[in-house]
Amino acid sequence: MIIPIFSTGISIYNLEGVNNSEIVEYVKANSNFNKLKDVKTILTEPVFKTLNNIVEEKINEHYHQIYNNKYDVVLVEGWGNLNNDDSITMPHIHTTGIISAVYYPYAVDGDLTFLNPMVGLLSNQKFDMIDEYNPYTSEYISVPSETNRLVIFNCVLSHFARCKTKSDRISIAYNAGIKK
Numbered sequence: 001m002i003i004p005i006f007s008t009g010i011s012i013y014n015l016e017g018v019n020n021s022e023i024v025e026y027v028k029a030n031s032n033f034n035k036l037k038d039v040k041t042i043l044t045e046p047v048f049k050t051l052n053n054i055v056e057e058k059i060n061e062h063y064h065q066i067y068n069n070k071y072d073v074v075l076v077e078g079w080g081n082l083n084n085d086d087s088i089t090m091p092h093i094h095t096t097g098i099i100s101a102v103y104y105p106y107a108v109d110g111d112l113t114f115l116n117p118m119v120g121l122l123s124n125q126k127f128d129m130i131d132e133y134n135p136y137t138s139e140y141i142s143v144p145s146e147t148n149r150l151v152i153f154n155c156v157l158s159h160f161a162r163c164k165t166k167s168d169r170i171s172i173a174y175n176a177g178i179k180k
């Protein structure tokens with residue numbers, strides 16, 4: 001039996017009770033497409049209050065499955081993304097927190113792809129060695145983007161988004177840090 005000795009993981013939730021239409025309206029009205037993001041406003045903007053509370057609770061659940069209860073985590077940044085923004089379609093990491101999350105108030109296509117941070121371990125792996133990919137053999141993992149879906153992951157796990165060019169997909173991204 002193989003014992004996993006290093007690992008990372010994501011949490012996926014389908015949220016209920018979030019007023020998606022208000023959030024979609026806000027992001028479209030405050031479009032920052034391909035511009036530098038304002039990462040503070042939505043943390044205190046009333047339209048996002050319910051979502052922010054749920055996301056912070058779920059991020060804490062994720063964090064406490066990995067770490068002890070000495071600390072909680074708190075949202076430190078949040079911003080909206082519209083469609084295929086340049087900043088989300090390139091592989092990137094988030095350097096300002098410990099746990100990140102992405103929520104989709106509207107998404108009907110595309111996905112969020114995570115890249116294996118230990119890709120060197122896949123050396124000499126051939127396609128015909130694999131019937132079904134598993135955590136030891138996967139170069140990447142893609143999570144379909146769907147309305148109401150929340151995805152939580154380690155901030156420095158490299159990832160990028162893809163959707164159809166004409167898609168109206170909207171995502172809200174968050175970074176959470178250790179609560180002092």
Ligand SMILES: [Fe+2]
Pocket residue numbers: 088092093094159173
């Ligand atoms: Fe990101």
